[in-house]
Amino acid sequence: MRSVVQARNEGLASFRTRLFTAIMVIVATLTALGFYLAQRKVTADAERNLQANFQAEISSLHKLEELRHAALAERCNVLAAKPRIHAAMEDNAIDLLYPSAKDELRDLMEGDEPPAEQSLHARFYRFLDSTGEVIKPPNPYDVGELDTETETQLALSRLPDTQQIGYIRENTKTGGETIDEVIAVPIFSTDTGDVISALVIGFKPLELEEKNAEVGMRSGVWANGQLHLPSLPKSAQASLNEKIASAVANSDREQDKFRVNVDGAPQLLFYKRLNPESVFPAAYEICVYPLAYSITQLHRLRWQIGGAGALLLLGGFVASHVVALRFSAPVKKLALDSEENRAQRKRAEAALASTTQELERSTRYSADASHQLKSPVTVLRVGLEILLTREGFKPEVYEELSALLHQTHRLTGVIDDLLLLSRMDAGHLQIASTSVNLSQLVDEWLDDLSALPDSPDVKIEKEFAAGLFVAGEKQYTSLVVQNLLENARKYNRPGGLIRVSARSNGKNVVLSIGNTGCTIPVGENIFERFHHRSTPSAASGHGIGLNLARELARLHGGDLCLVRSENDWTEFEVRFPAADGVNAVA
Amino acid sequence: MRFRGLFREMAIFPLLPVTLFAGVTVEGRVELPKSHSAPVQAKRYEIVTKGGVLSTQPPLAVVYLDGSFPQPASIPTKQVAQKDLTFVPALLPVRAGTRVEFPNLDDTYHNIFSYSPAKRFDLGRYRPEERPIPIQVFDKPGLVTLRCDIHEHMRGLILVLNTPYFVMTDTDGHFRLSGLPAGHYTLKAWIDSRTTREKPAELKNGQTLHVDFP
Numbered sequence: 001m002r003s004v005v006q007a008r009n010e011g012l013a014s015f016r017t018r019l020f021t022a023i024m025v026i027v028a029t030l031t032a033l034g035f036y037l038a039q040r041k042v043t044a045d046a047e048r049n050l051q052a053n054f055q056a057e058i059s060s061l062h063k064l065e066e067l068r069h070a071a072l073a074e075r076c077n078v079l080a081a082k083p084r085i086h087a088a089m090e091d092n093a094i095d096l097l098y099p100s101a102k103d104e105l106r107d108l109m110e111g112d113e114p115p116a117e118q119s120l121h122a123r124f125y126r127f128l129d130s131t132g133e134v135i136k137p138p139n140p141y142d143v144g145e146l147d148t149e150t151e152t153q154l155a156l157s158r159l160p161d162t163q164q165i166g167y168i169r170e171n172t173k174t175g176g177e178t179i180d181e182v183i184a185v186p187i188f189s190t191d192t193g194d195v196i197s198a199l200v201i202g203f204k205p206l207e208l209e210e211k212n213a214e215v216g217m218r219s220g221v222w223a224n225g226q227l228h229l230p231s232l233p234k235s236a237q238a239s240l241n242e243k244i245a246s247a248v249a250n251s252d253r254e255q256d257k258f259r260v261n262v263d264g265a266p267q268l269l270f271y272k273r274l275n276p277e278s279v280f281p282a283a284y285e286i287c288v289y290p291l292a293y294s295i296t297q298l299h300r301l302r303w304q305i306g307g308a309g310a311l312l313l314l315g316g317f318v319a320s321h322v323v324a325l326r327f328s329a330p331v332k333k334l335a336l337d338s339e340e341n342r343a344q345r346k347r348a349e350a351a352l353a354s355t356t357q358e359l360e361r362s363t364r365y366s367a368d369a370s371h372q373l374k375s376p377v378t379v380l381r382v383g384l385e386i387l388l389t390r391e392g393f394k395p396e397v398y399e400e401l402s403a404l405l406h407q408t409h410r411l412t413g414v415i416d417d418l419l420l421l422s423r424m425d426a427g428h429l430q431i432a433s434t435s436v437n438l439s440q441l442v443d444e445w446l447d448d449l450s451a452l453p454d455s456p457d458v459k460i461e462k463e464f465a466a467g468l469f470v471a472g473e474k475q476y477t478s479l480v481v482q483n484l485l486e487n488a489r490k491y492n493r494p495g496g497l498i499r500v501s502a503r504s505n506g507k508n509v510v511l512s513i514g515n516t517g518c519t520i521p522v523g524e525n526i527f528e529r530f531h532h533r534s535t536p537s538a539a540s541g542h543g544i545g546l547n548l549a550r551e552l553a554r555l556h557g558g559d560l561c562l563v564r565s566e567n568d569w570t571e572f573e574v575r576f577p578a579a580d581g582v583n584a585v586a
Numbered sequence: 587m588r589f590r591g592l593f594r595e596m597a598i599f600p601l602l603p604v605t606l607f608a609g610v611t612v613e614g615r616v617e618l619p620k621s622h623s624a625p626v627q628a629k630r631y632e633i634v635t636k637g638g639v640l641s642t643q644p645p646l647a648v649v650y651l652d653g654s655f656p657q658p659a660s661i662p663t664k665q666v667a668q669k670d671l672t673f674v675p676a677l678l679p680v681r682a683g684t685r686v687e688f689p690n691l692d693d694t695y696h697n698i699f700s701y702s703p704a705k706r707f708d709l710g711r712y713r714p715e716e717r718p719i720p721i722q723v724f725d726k727p728g729l730v731t732l733r734c735d736i737h738e739h740m741r742g743l744i745l746v747l748n749t750p751y752f753v754m755t756d757t758d759g760h761f762r763l764s765g766l767p768a769g770h771y772t773l774k775a776w777i778d779s780r781t782t783r784e785k786p787a788e789l790k791n792g793q794t795l796h797v798d799f800p
Contacts, residue, residue: 081738082738084735086738113605
């Protein structure tokens, strides 16, 4: 029993484990999926935001450039139309070129440093001659001083016929380096329409980082194969420079992004060509965004999702526990019930087996006993009959012999009954059902009863119609009736009454046999085999009569029961199935 | 009308000494470049630039005798007027040292200036009624391109020569230069800002020399 309980507990535990594992797997999968999606979303969002940021920067740059270009185009058209400029060019008065342009470009160069938004404030300007070389200004102070190295970068291989944007590196007076945006505007001859010169105007490029310091963005320009990103240390610039150079060299795209590590911190680097299709060397706007913020965000999100997952898991654990318990309660009950059932069945089986054995044994015993007894009884009876036929004995002896003979007859009756019972117990007895006239049968037996020598002084009442037919085998039906009538006589009192009545209800014929005399105590099973009445009585029986009668009645499809036993009246009722269509309903 | 007269006077004026001293006469024809532009209405010459080369339109040439001649005590003042947003005349040959007036005959501002090496000047803005009339002395031989700072299309040429003996051809290229001193000279024909042809000329008194510039 202990092992069963243990097994049951183990089963429950394993059920719970499986349930929990399933929930855990689901939660873990959901968490992992959540992680993955969230990570992807955060990364994508971050990149998109930064990209948008970058594009906004770029577009503000481009807006400014467009503004500059529009303003410059207009200005240069006016300038190119100026007779003095043409005069200077055409009349070989180069020395007068810059002075002539000075008035025209005065507002570009002069005045205080204007705010960044309206950056039409030029740092310097130079004219290019027809070969694209820089025309040296007579007084560099007026046109923005440049060192020779910087100035050479302004030269072009040919004069452009459209505006060109370029980015040049300028060595500052303090020994540093800065990037200038230059716009080259062609000057067309009013006479011939040819490009006779170009005006190159230098501006300070927009400083993007001031506006976006809070996201840690750093911007710079990559021009002439050199990165100018002053907010980064030199070493970082150098390593970035190589990466940008290889990225630019290996890609046809004018803009792209890639991840870099700057001083061990992951950054997203965007680049975009600032001067597409320019005759100036390619220059790119570079923006480096630290991913620390998005990584922190990702980290936080990870914790959140992890926490949620853990909570889910905890919830899952509790739920699995509860569910397991709830599921296990009926399962437990079922298990218990089934165990009990099994035990009961086993007990029943054992009982059945022992009963069967007992039955078999008793059947066998009855049969054996009957056979073993029948022969000597026959011998005894025959002997007694022979003795009776002899003469010469005293009359008392004949009386005695006759009594003995009667006893042998009784014995034979008992043995027959036992044989019959044993056959019934073994299931060998079968009723060959015919139509039996119960009324007649009862009448005959009542006649016999009254004819018996030791009949007490009892009155017999009959209340039944003639011609009540039952379905049965006459021999056994008769046995039932005989048994009941004999009992009624046997257990009667002197001067008593036997009432026999019978009625038919169509399906059955019910025969009631009642007698006066001492009653049967309540609770006494008189139908038990070999039963003997507990109450002292003069009457004697072998204790199988009622049992046999009931078995036979049941074998017929009817029954025998005690209807009443009180107040000096004991009444049995036997029911037989009515013979088909014979009896009228009483 | 007055300027037509002025122009004629200007053309005839150099011939006066020749008739007085009955010197050498040179005549001939300069092969002028073909004119591609539409015929010019009225007899006005404009200066056109083609490939950086300035010339009159229709083409004209100035033929002059190159050499060293004594400077006269006084040289008559010439005029280049601004009329209808053009220079009149468009091409003015003068002897070095000549004073040229630039009267503004339009009812708008003009700002005549020159960046030419032969003469750089800038008259500044001036109105027609402003007096005195702006004046410049051209004392260095060479070609002076006149421009107006306000009207960028305006071009004028003053050819400053170191000789008193010069003449403008007609539109066919014919010229006649008389009253020239005898001697060994070079005869030059200015055709445009890049082209000046020259021929040696052996001038003898009373002789009429025929020189063609092909």
